[in-house]
Amino acid sequence: MAEAQKVYEIPIGPIHPALKEPIRFTFQVEGERIRGVDVRPGFAHRGxxxxxxxxxxxxxxxxxxxxxxxxxxxxxxxxxxxxxxxxxxxxxxxxxxxxxxxxxxxxxxxxxxxxxxxxxxxxxxxxxxxxxxxxxxxxxxxxxxxxxxxxxxxxxxxxxxxxxxxxxxxxxxxxxxxxxxxxxxxxxxxxxxxxxxxxxxxxxxxxxxxxxxxxxxxxxxxxxxxxxxxxxxxxxxxxxxxxxxxxxxxxxxxxxxxxxxxxxxxxxxxxxxxxxxxxxxxxxxxxxxxxxxxxxxxxxxxxxxxxxxxxxxxxxxxxxxxxxxxxxxxxxxxxxxxxxxxxxxNLMSWVPMFRDQEVADIPIIAASIDPCMCCMDRVHVVQDGSPSTLLKEELLRLSRAKTERVLQGLSRVGGGA
Amino acid sequence: MTADEVVAALRTAVPDLAVELRPRKAGVRAPLEVPELWATIGRDQLLPAVSALKGAGPLHISIISGRDLGETIELLYHFAVGYGTPGGEVVVTLRVPVPASDPTVPSICGILPGAETTEREKIEFLGVRFTGIPRSDHVFLPDGFPGHPWRKGDPETAKLVKRTVEWEKRDG
Amino acid sequence: MGLSSFKRALWVFHVATGSCNGCDIEIVAALTPRYDVERFGIRLVGTPRHADVLLVTGPVTRPMAERLKRVYEQTPDPKAVVVVGGCGSTSGVFYDSYNVVGPVDAVIPVDVYVPGCPPRPEAIVHGVVTAVAKLEKVAEKR
Known part of the structure; x- marks a missing residue:
């Protein structure tokens, strides 16, 4: 399965609907796994x-x-x-x-x-x-x-x-x-x-x-x-x-x-x-x-x-x-x-932190260093050259769906864990 | 970590280096002294000096600051050596003057990967070149930004300042 | 203007165009229990395509100008633009920066200005409510 996976580029940003300042991430993803990331700040640079x-x-x-x-x-x-x-x-x-x-x-x-x-x-x-x-x-x-x-x-x-x-x-x-x-x-x-x-x-x-x-x-x-x-x-x-x-x-x-x-x-x-x-x-x-x-x-x-x-x-x-x-x-x-x-x-610590993580974990990992600028409005999935757009809402939905899955898993395992 | 240990380490790399100690008083009731070291080195001495600092203890680079002095560009490498014990850090500033006609410095990323962001920032803001830096594209300025904002009176940057109200004229 | 004038729930999209985060955290504070704007039907949404009101914070930096225009164009009519904070209204302390193209109204049309550095959540809510009045006038004309 893995050998057939293609690596896609996903740029995220720079406009974020909720809280923080703009920034752009470009992720290389293989299936659900992140293989690399490029961080581009500077959208809030005021000199x-x-x-x-x-x-x-x-x-x-x-x-x-x-x-x-x-x-x-x-x-x-x-x-x-x-x-x-x-x-x-x-x-x-x-x-x-x-x-x-x-x-x-x-x-x-x-x-x-x-x-x-x-x-x-x-x-x-x-x-x-x-x-x-x-x-x-x-x-x-x-x-x-x-x-x-x-x-x-x-x-x-x-x-x-x-x-x-x-x-x-x-x-x-x-x-x-x-x-x-x-x-x-x-x-x-x-x-x-x-x-x-x-x-x-x-x-x-x-x-x-x-x-x-x-x-x-x-x-x-x-x-x-x-x-x-x-x-x-x-x-x-x-x-x-x-x-x-x-x-x-x-x-x-x-x-x-x-x-x-x-x-x-x-x-x-x-x-x-x-x-x-x-x-x-x-x-x-x-x-x-x-x-x-x-x-x-x-x-x-x-x-x-x-x-x-x-x-x-x-x-x-x-x-x-x-x-x-x-x-x-x-x-x-x-x-x-x-x-x-x-x-x-802390900017450069994102690179090892994102490596081999899931797309659904992008929001929490980005937030984990408590960035003073952060942005995740739009995810462009470039697939066969034609970009399809994933919105921040979609990304958050992925993150929440994972939480749901995890919770179900927890209740199956421990009951009252 | 004491200031003497750091000075000794620096002098193994750069013999007879003149180091200025500027201890800093901190506190009110029982003030303690935080050692701050300042030294000027040539660009060819930078890599051995940083290696020596790294050998002396956990090395952190706070920032590289810089200033355009006209004929030379002065880069200041602000390091902190040795953390983990209360009051155990020595602040070291290495001043590296480079000629404005050939602003090239060796990159210290090989020794300290964490220096990449700040070196890239100096490329875009001061027009300094770092030999051996892993990446040299822009960090903060838009791609294709024409000038170097921290160069004295940079004409390209001045052109981009767009003021909506000239309040000085209005006040006069 | 009483609460009866809220004929519709208002969806808001927030764009930071180079702000210092001060206004942005006050916008979020307005959403959380102390101020709780959701009780008026005001909601932050994740895309400009669903929004009635754009909340813009900060002076407009060079790389954000084009993107701000794009967000404005993506927002369906009728829409209102509320600028939150001094920098967005006048460029504020960032007036002579090389990377700032100007206040928000130099890039897109603005309906309501909320001054302050940063404005209090109450002021932000008031700004959005003022924008409602504008949208209702537009609706009446139709």
Whole structure:
């Protein structure tokens, strides 16, 4: 049977009806099996760095926030750390704790968002609605503290723009208690559920060797067993003192296999870790100034005189974010700026993850690295030169049909498994 | 992993290499220092230096950044060596100047396959050539994009900037 | 405008043409239980051929311009286009990029603009409801 199979090319993308940014995949498939994939990003390329070199540093900060709406704390944290390093600015202690609190809040919202999307791709829409419903609680807290649900404008060079007022502490603490109660339920729904395990175990595997040589970052690398977390490996802000440890599937009592299930394990456990970090910060945070430059014109004047280069890094929800910046005295604009987002590093891990997988698993594998751009609207099956179109709905239907099959199989085998 | 070990490894590949250590203070109560190393090397020394780093510990390439200085193009390879132990990573930046008239650098993909995306990005944005790179087609820019946006005052890129409102004139 | 003016369920297709994901996640948030637009019959569909309303987010990048036009042409009449977010309305902070051809109305006709960076889910729902009013006017004329 297999010897008669022809290899077809299936391009997918770049328009996706549901959530993410556009990207195009071209799959080589043999029957139901994927033999190779070519990834072509760039549909959402806006030339951020090019624009940044024409704007003053404060404008660049706001531009960096709009690199990604989900990482709208991570990029500003990395760029402020880089600029502070280049210009020699000391950040007041309280501001360092506040930055950690906001970035951990962002991690919680981002990981819940991912869990919902993953459930949707598998065909468990109830779970999508459950996770997105509970995600609203952290958005409420972010809105209470920053004034906006997305794009918070919190970090600024030298500190943060908003403090947490004493009357806001109980709200954050209430959120922590709320999520602690819920976490067990979420772990049950995702990790102890036999049908989720059946659909994600052994799917989209990235081995530790591949993750290492392809320089994967964040939960994608940790799921493969690499204890790689920027917060742990190269501490910044107060992460070194908070004692952050990289979470791998070993914390769930399993040997890492690097499949989709392991990626879910890492992300869900990190929600609990973030709750602990926020609580610790609230507790340990000293009183004091929240920024070294309360007045923006003074900050801009200082930055105009600054000269030097610096790196700033941060563990975003998806992995390592790094910014390189170079300042020269006398100009308001940076003379060099390079941004690296986590998906950039994880792009190449898709290639081994898709190899020899089924077409029905394309949606969940693509989503498993939590790409900041992803697209699966249309599948063109090129067959004998005449393209027939498979829609994203069709692809999702394939994914769901597989879930159905798996569920039937489960009930036959275990009855009450 | 300590900074000294990494410097020693680099010097086995590039003898007498001048390495600048810029330790970075992190923390409030009991600050610790994260080692950051910066060094300038020639393009012919790049492959031995990266191999030496790889030999020193798990090697991660964060990004290659770059800048057009007119007669030269400066590439900065940002690495992190050794992860897995808290505070155990050394950040290494190798600065590689190349002449703008012949912007060719050996590809490090043979040593570190994960560098492919960032090398391909430098091809399209700076017009640098990498010898031995597995693929060199565009990643982020549309196919057939005429210019190299990070080259200073690139005329082709400037032509593509289409502004709907010239607000500077309106404000004036 | 009361709920009685909803004469039909509204199917929506979402296109991201280079947005930062901020608006896109707020669109999804509008679908999930807190905001739950499905109770008004508003539903996200997987193909423009089934859609009444196009929700477009982001400035239009060079490679997406042609594709956005194609999606617009594939959407059956009568249709309404709702732009969600500041970048789609005016190019926003991306106004001087070499890879942005302009705001959405530089590529396809737009009926409703929802400003904000990103707009709240309530604002997005309001934008879609405003588009309903437009579609109903078109239907009355026929």
């Amino acid at each position: 951020i760095e090019f624009m940044g070199l024409k704007r003053n540093l404060i404008q660049v900060l706001y531009l960096s926030e709009r690199i990604c709406g989900i990482c709208s704390i991570s990029h500003p944290i990395a760029i402020t750390l880089a600029v502070e390093r280049a210009a020699g600015i000391e950040v007041p202690p309280r501001a360092q704790y506040l930055r950690v609190i906001f970035s951990e809040l962002e991690r919680i919202h981002s990981h819940l968002l991912w869990a919902g999307v993953a459930a949707h791709e598998l065909g468990f829409d109830t779970l999508l609605h459950l996770t997105w419903k509970v995600r609203e609680e952290v958005l409420d807290v972010l809105e209470e503290l920053s004034g906006n649900r997305i794009d918070y404008s919190i970090p600024i060079y030298g500190g943060v723009r908003r403090d947490i007022a004493p009357e806001q502490y109980p709200k954050v603490e209430a959120m922590i208690r709320h999520y602690r109660g819920l976490l067990e339920e979420l772990l049950d729904a995702f990790l102890r559920d036999p049908s989720v395990a059946a659909r994600t175990r052994g799917v989209g595997v990235l081995t530790a060797e591949e993750a290492d040589s392809l320089c994967a970052v964040g939960p994608t690398a940790r799921a493969s067993g690499l204890a790689k977390d920027v917060r742990q490996d190269r501490p910044y802000l107060v992460y070194g003192e908070l004692g952050v440890r990289a979470i791998t599937p070993r914390d769930w009592g399993l040997e890492p296999r690097g499949d989709v299930y392991d990626k879910a394990v890492v992300r869900l456990l990190e929600i609990g870790q973030s709750l602990d970090l926020i609580e610790k910060c609230l507790h340990e945070m000293p009183d004091g100034e929240i920024t070294a430059f309360p007045k923006i014109p003074a900050l801009l004047a200082f930055l105009k005189k600054a000269e030097g280069e610096g790196l700033g890094w941060h563990e975003a929800p998806r992995g390592e974010v790094i910014h390189y910046i170079r300042l020269e005295a006398g100009v308001e604009e940076p003379v060099a700026w390079k941004v690296k987002a986590p998906t950039y590093s």
